[in-house]
Amino acid sequence: MKPGAFLSRPLDARSPVPQGFATFVASAGIRNHARDIAVVHADAPCAVAGVYTRSHFAGAAVRASRTQLAKGSARALLVISKNANVATGVQGEADLDVLLETLSQQLSISRDDIQTAATGVIGKRLPVGRIAACLAQTRERLSRPPDFLSFAEAIMTTDTTRKAVAMRVGKSVLVGIAKGVGMIEPDMATLLVYFFTDARIPQPALQSMLTQVADRTFNCITIDSDTSTSDSCVAFSSGLAGPVETNAFADALLDVASHLAMLVLRDGEGVTKVFTTIVEHAESDAVARAVAKSIANSPLVKTAIHGADPNWGRVAMAIGKCDRKYQIDPQRTRISICGTCVYPAVIDEATLSALRETMAAAEHIDIRVDLAAGHGRAEAWGCDLSPAYVALNSHYTT
């Protein structure tokens, strides 16, 4: 993941947008009067790439999108927010069918040309009549050029900030949009993230870049170790700006994705501080990731970060609890926090006190672990655990 100096810029009214897309957003009153329906329509078939949650309880929309992806191209995207349509069984699938049918008629496209997602409360039926009535206005209310700012707003649930960034790649434009603040430890995919570009990227290349980038960005972050049933990360390429240099596009995709991942983390429920865990010289990348995630997800490390407490003993604990089969030798392990080696160095009270001040002042804290066991390396990007996280999540459905 890139460390923070992003080339991509937050999307605003003057940002460039990729050619070939139109949008439609509306409110079907699913939870309140906020916008909860967001549609992107492509003028012509786009190359499409996607990665999705691996949850056993993946929702109807994820299953439909995964099937759609096999086609390799898509014409539209439908996102429903404020209700995830998850754990709703056969009824949930039937409801989604009705909505996809309505939208395909509006846009004169085939039903299997639509990528779709739903996000919000789990286990409640969609108000399918109200949503279908909204969608019946799509054709006459399409916004062209596309209004990606409104799209980014419409897919928010408990997000407090809009997460949309853009950058130019050669003659093309890449826009990235994400939502998510909790239930976030993506695995192979993430939250809801969408990329739109007019660069002409062949579908297989787009899929392979997206998979790699998701693994290096969204799969490295964790807010609370919980994995959503609706995670989807999908890229659309209209190709209207013609081909661009592949490496330049891959770099741009990494930049935009890192930027979005950081926006998600900073807007995490109750988050006051973000911390990076970098594990180096593990026996493999997989072991490095397991150790980094163990630290990033430890409630005791997270509360210490919240209190700006250089409690490195808890970092040692979180390394220690990893699978016995990993090569982890306390005699060879090195731990440092914000550049100060805390283990196995003997730290005096003055150093500790200085470190405490550094941590209190920093918005971003750095934990490095060297396992001296091989060439594996991984990062995990986490956040503190604050009383606000608990307060926010104690009364969500009620």
Added chain:
Amino acid sequence: MKPGAFLSRPLDARSPVPQGFATFVASAGIRNHARDIAVVHADAPCAVAGVYTRSHFAGAAVRASRTQLAKGSARALLVISKNANVATGVQGEADLDVLLETLSQQLSISRDDIQTAATGVIGKRLPVGRIAACLAQTRERLSRPPDFLSFAEAIMTTDTTRKAVAMRVGKSVLVGIAKGVGMIEPDMATLLVYFFTDARIPQPALQSMLTQVADRTFNCITIDSDTSTSDSCVAFSSGLAGPVETNAFADALLDVASHLAMLVLRDGEGVTKVFTTIVEHAESDAVARAVAKSIANSPLVKTAIHGADPNWGRVAMAIGKCDRKYQIDPQRTRISICGTCVYPAVIDEATLSALRETMAAAEHIDIRVDLAAGHGRAEAWGCDLSPAYVALNSHYTT
């Protein structure tokens, strides 16, 4: 784990105590003036059984005790509290050596007859001089009959309640003592737990019973998914009351251990509610345990429990995020909370509202999951996540 109607009773001044033991407790001023040194001396060699943390960062005391256990018998136990002597390297081992040497001279026993443990802050050196000076008074200050109440108090760190229970088994007595409130998801062992009995149990039987009981009790609880570097669970049998019926003793051990595990959970940092997750008809016991632990450790389930919110969608989420290789089919899965089937049943608002009231009133909440995939079964005993947990852990070392 037994559900709550225990035969064992909290230890008090009138409780029976097993024959053959004496105790010594003192304060070496490790963190403050509270008692922090606790010794149990056995008149003659005891059969000893133990299970310990599997942490890579296991402390010097755990390593010494594991080696000692190979002997099969022990004469004494030394517990140091308020400092774990973990991640203290070669110095930590040398310090422990000095203390074991001092105690062995006092009690005229061999150094390899001593089981030992240390619990508290990680990464600080022990004040070895002050502790040795304390231990030099052991012989003259031994309490006989043993004062297990003081012992239970001396091993506490941030515990707010003493955890000691006792029961009779035939002509013998079994006493169990535990400490622990945070950094608790024991794995193969647990926190600090000690059993003392005068029943004559052969060492191999004692070890096998202890391993099984720890697996059915302490290994089923989780306060915060973090695993201590100092977990130790050790049983001492003096044999002075003669043999007892093996099944009766095993039942008593399970009762005492369940009782202690429940005391640990109820005293968990910031805990206001305890909840049991019972997973049935999984493809194996191991899968059932993984699913049960995933639910018990989910911050989103834990905060919902705190808010008495019947947010069963989060239970589905926590099942869903388990390893892809498990046989978990949302179509066959059943979830119930406090006896009310919430999935896949369609629950009306009145039922939900009644369930909310039940949850708000209950100290103990019951979540049952049926995977309809085989004969595996497991329980996990967890607790809510409250703002108090965060507050308690944000400023521990500072």
